[in-house]
Each structure stands twice: as structure tokens, then as C-alpha cells.
Amino acid sequence: MAKVNVKEFLTGTLGIVNHETQEAIPATFANESFASADEGIATVALDPADGPDNAILDFKGIAEGETTLNIEVDATYVDPATGETVTKHKSVVVTMTVTKPVEETETDLVVTFGPAQPAA
Numbered sequence: 370m371a372k373v374n375v376k377e378f379l380t381g382t383l384g385i386v387n388h389e390t391q392e393a394i395p396a397t398f399a400n401e402s403f404a405s406a407d408e409g410i411a412t413v414a415l416d417p418a419d420g421p422d423n424a425i426l427d428f429k430g431i432a433e434g435e436t437t438l439n440i441e442v443d444a445t446y447v448d449p450a451t452g453e454t455v456t457k458h459k460s461v462v463v464t465m466t467v468t469k470p471v472e473e474t475e476t477d478l479v480v481t482f483g484p485a486q487p488a489a
Contacts, residue, residue: 371463373411373430374470380416383424383442385459387449396446398424403440410434411465430467438463 373379385396401424403413410432416425424442441460448455 370466371428372466372468373428374468375430375432376470378427378429381426381428383426383440383444385444385446394446394449396444398442398444400443401441403438405436405438405465407434407436410436411438411467413438413440413463428463428465430465433467433469435464435466438465 371379371381383398385394386392387394401415403415403426405412408431410430412429412431414427414429416427419425426440428438439460439462441458443456444459445454445456447453
């Protein structure tokens with residue numbers, strides 16, 4: 370899940386990981402496609418700095434709410450099981466929550482604890 374305020378954006382980078390070990394696997398990406406279930410809440414698009422080796426995405430908050438973003442790519446990488454270069458179609462769904470911006474004049478209640486002391 371990702372969170373962003375209205376009129377803000379996040380950047381994200383696609384990657385491939387080994388399912389068993391969760392170790393990153395170098396990959397290149399092509400044929401990227403993106404869809405927001407509600408583009409009135411949030412959008413996703415390729416970042417202008419994107420290239421085949423970095424797959425940078427921009428996630429933009431439009432209005433308060435929650436939506437899902439579907440991301441699909443063709444990834445080329447060395448399969449850790451076979452050692453062969455493969456190209457596979459991959460997809461992921463990201464839930465995006467967009468909240469209203471916090472006003473600078475708003476305040477939050479906090480509790481600050483002092484050091485522990487022996488009980489009487």
C-alpha cells in the first residue's frame with residue numbers, strides 16, 4: 370500500500386526479486402502499461418527520467434480516497450533456477466490511499482515519556 374497527499378506524487382522503481390530468497394535480480398523492462406481503477410483519485414505513469422534499466426514510475430494523488438493501480442511489464446532477466454535469460458510478463462496491483470494535505474497550522478497531541486523509575 371502507498372500513501373500520498375492530494376497534489377503530491379511519489380516515485381517508485383520496478384524490480385524483480387527471487388521468490389524464495391527475496392534477493393534483487395537485475396532486469397530490463399519493456400511494454401509497460403498502467404491503469405488506475407479511479408483516475409480521479411490517483412494516477413500512475415512513467416517518469417520522464419525512465420529508461421529500460423530503471424523503470425521509474427510517478428504515482429500522483431488527485432483527490433481524497435483509495436484506489437488500485439495495475440502495473441504490467443515484460444521483464445527480461447536471468448532466471449535463478451535455470452540460469453537462462455528469459456522474458457516474462459509480470460504484473461502487480463498497488464493500493465493507493467490519497468489523503469488531504471495537512472495544514473501547517475494543524476496540531477497533533479503527543480505523549481513524551483521520561484526515563485523509567487522504580488515504582489513505589
